[in-house]
Amino acid sequence: MEITELTVHELQEKLKNKELTITEITKAYVNRINEKEKDVDAFVTTLTEEALQKAEELQSKMNSGEITGDFAGIPIGIKDNICTKGIKTTCSSRMLENFVSPYNATVMEKINSENLINLGKLNMDEFAMGSSTEYSYFKTTKNPWNLNKVPGGSSGGSAAAVAANMVPWALGSDTGGSIRQPASFCGVVGLKPTYGLISRYGLVAFASSLDQIGPITKDVKDCCMLLNLIAGHDEKDTTSEDMPKKDYTKCLKNDVKGLKIGVPKEFFGDGINQEVKTRLENIIEEYKNLGAEIEEFSLDIAQYALATYYIIACAEASSNLGRFDGIRYGYRTPEFSNLKELYKKSRSEGFGEEVKRRIILGTYVLSSGYYDAYYKKAQQVRTLVMNEFDKAFEKYDVILTPTAPTGAFDIGEKSNNPLEMYLADICTVSVNIAGLPAISIPVALNSEGMPVGMQLIGNRFKEETILNAAYTIEKKLKFREKYKPEFKGGAK
């Protein structure tokens, strides 16, 4: 098997047994990036030279016993909205085209202290706003299963890079589905942790009450390991929860007997592709066979989640993105005659259409006279959504839904139709609204040969339950063993 096809836990095993060296692993990934990046366009910034150098250093330190550790020398890719000191953090925006952060995000501090090797910064929809990675200022990332299709978004670069074996795993961020939906489109595993489990310090904010960093990996075990690496309270983020550290790999029991799974019928209704429904119904049967208890129920409030999400997310974004004003950093228009013009031109030229659309929407819903009808109402609905989920979790351990209403769509198919693009998030947003953890794992291919993802939603801070449920079905389905992306199509 190719080195780059191995999961991280397999790489760890081979490093431990001295079957592979750090340098060999890094070289294999650098070669893979050099080979596939022209087709996939997953990276905004590649760090191949730096990675090779770091690998040499780490290998010699490893040999001399100066460093130990399970993760030393394991490569990783980072979504380009996570601040990396000394390396560009662009958010795939013209606004931050040349922005170099003066500090590291807390998750980067953790990753660096474990001596992982950063292979580069991964493409995304501008400021994480979008569901296809087509809204990147720099490039459109392609889906490794079919280069004419989108990888999903906004963490499309992260998901595509993992699927294409250009990185063994990656960090993404999820505000309304931005980890899970691209994971689903690219046939990889993506986890949106409970709000508050991972520090947001250094994640360029889109919507502060919804954003969460999370892992995108080849399998569930890797997902647990990366979660181990990044989880934990951070005094720099007061919304991060102070709780004892866990080892998430310990929850993988390969057993779901007696597990209560609720299936909300609203997530299998209109707007969900028939093929997606059929594939997931098969999975539900599999779970039954494995001894889980399945029950259909109604999560009626979910129909309001999408509207609620777009109001809250845009409101927060309109305020969060105000700091990109051309004054201290980022893009500044070359010519202006007064302050107002400096603001207007810098922001008009520096932001893309989708970002501007959301800023305008968010500004509107917070305006006096509209606040009560939109923002306040949305917050009230948010509470109702939370309550409804709380009620569901009194009965069920896990809630099972599709991750996305369809498989990956064609590049260009929805990029000019914002409303249709927003509908790509219909299955994922309620999870962010309620602050819950949810995982997407690939369960089948559709008739176009594109992966179909299943979403498992858990109660707050009950990542273990959904990780084990995902792991058990993963073991049963053996998706990775059966299917591989084929880089079909493409203009090049």
Place this chain on the structure above:
Amino acid sequence: MSRSDYEVIIGLEVHAELSTKTKIFCSCPTEFGGAPNTHTCPICMAMPGTLPVLNEKVVEYAVKAGLATNCEISRNSKNDRKNYYYPDLPKSYQISQFDQPLCEHGYVEIETEEGKKKIRLTRIHIEEDAGKLNHDDFGGGSLVDLNRAGVPLIEIVSEPDIRSAQEAEAYMRKLKSILEYIEVSDCKMQEGSLRADVNVSVKKKTDTKLGTRTEMKNMNSFRSIVRAIEYEVERQIDVLEDGGKIDQETLRWDDVSGKTFSMRDKEDAQDYRYFPDPDLVAIKLSEEYIENIKNTLPELPESRKQRYLEQYNLSEKDANIITASKYLSDLFESAIEVCNNPKAVNNWIISDISRILNETETEPIAIPFDGNQLGKLVVLIDKGTISSSIGKKVLEELFENPRDPEDIIKEKGWIQISDEGAIKEVVSKILEANPQSVADFRAGKDRALGFLVGQAMKETKGKANPKMLNEMFLEELKRGI
């Protein structure tokens, strides 16, 4: 109609910088001054991805201020974002409090000509200060200095209970005094750490509806507050008398011309789009927390004043002056500990020290010497080591270059002459030189004695013991009769 037919309605929004060591949402120092942008970090410079962490001291200080001004303290409070664009506001929003301030419904008492009056406080909330724009002498543009960005502030909002410029001044002085006592702000008005936005409107006494108000921002001296209010009241009455109407607007007070000007850059009413800051968790205060702060609250000016009246027999007027400033009051108390002569210390503070502060336009906080030194000065006079006129010179020295008064008089050779022989010598010399005065005294003109003593003091450069001089002159003069 005449001016007396109008009623003046004034409300103040006072901003006080809190004297915490670090900023409200990061650990940068709050210290005033410093080269531009040296007291900054990624958080207060609003670098992408950074998050605020609320400094607990800020909450504590604000609660102290609330308790000292008779406010109710909210058990549940939160931070909100106030969104607007300006280069000194790096996040493009100020973290403030909108609908759930930490403190509400308080009051302070002021002295007016008609006696005591309560000025009600609507609220006290916490917020962050903005940075500063400096004119660029070389490039011609503006340069942003973010040292002040994130310095904690409390905003104290009064009800429109104030009826004159004098009441506004008394209110502002009272707030300053309270904030100094509870040691939450150093209240240095010149440095802008205490400033007020003044809202003024006028209405006919017979009208029930309030008039349209104007707002004057960032007033940072008592004098300009008084002048600006007086000017604005006149202006508004003139406009109304001429049949015009007042525009609700923000004005800039110009100290030089003594006029207010409309600030043209404010186009429409700003919509700040307040909403709860999702980066910060709600502020929840326990009964125990509030109780603890209540118990550690220091003695406030009002109760100190009462104590001075009873314990030291000060006059109401003197006690008011001394207790108005915590620094004066502390100076008073520590000097008494050294000399045990409250009357004398009181006199020094009320007369000479206050005069020098006035002349040099100095705030009490800037007095360079301490109570120990003042106390020693009083002791030296009480013991007769120096005369009180030398005492005044020692005080001036203390302002110039504060050190132990004993060292000062030794160094300057100001020790009083109390040696009988030496005094006698001077007396004889002066009597000899002034036969006319001697004759006058013997002719019944008592004033001549004063003249002779004065001459002797002049001769000894003020060092002779005046009591001994007096006695000895009398003795000599009477002997000759």
